[in-house]
Amino acid sequence: MTNPALPSILLIEQNESDAQLTVEALQADHVGCRIVADHADGLTAWLDEFRRPERPASPCVIFLSFRQGNETDFGALRRIKSDPDTRRIPVVVITDQRDSDVIARAYDAGANSVVTRSLEPAKFQDVLRRLAAYWIALNQTPHTGPHRLRGWTGLLGVHLGGWVSAA
Secondary structure (H helix, E strand, O other): OOOOOOEEEEEEEHHHHHHHHHHHHHHHOOOEEEEOOOHHHOOOOOOHHHHOOOOOOOOEEEEEEEEEOOOOHHHHHHHHHHHOOOOOOOOOEEEEOOOHHHHHHHOOOOOEEEEEEEOOOOHHHHHHHHHHHHHHHOOOOOOHHHHHHOOOOOHHHHHOOOOOOOO
């Protein structure tokens, strides 16, 4: 369970070691991370929980791992983007695939961003931190606003190289 005081990310990742690398990277920057380990049953359980009146806070972004670029991966993305309760939550597809057809299909299915996973753990964690900084501190959705910048200026400077200044 994530700390409700922290901005949070939902990670849909079947690979335990990549899930652990993600959690380590995000915890270092005080970002909560909820892990769903299964694209089908795990996603269904999370969606059911999210529909309850006492549901958890909406994640700032969903990181969705595409391992094979198969129908299970695309199905999970389509389910998130077709659900009225979750369709506005940004989804970043993190994939091993460099195939332009897989990338195009991910965008067609509703991905907000597609990022190719680095095979080097340190580079992978750096990319995750930068993604989190962008989607949490800079991106605005209907249920979030510019208040997110408060307290994130250090993270922005470190991970985004000063793209914005705290105002």
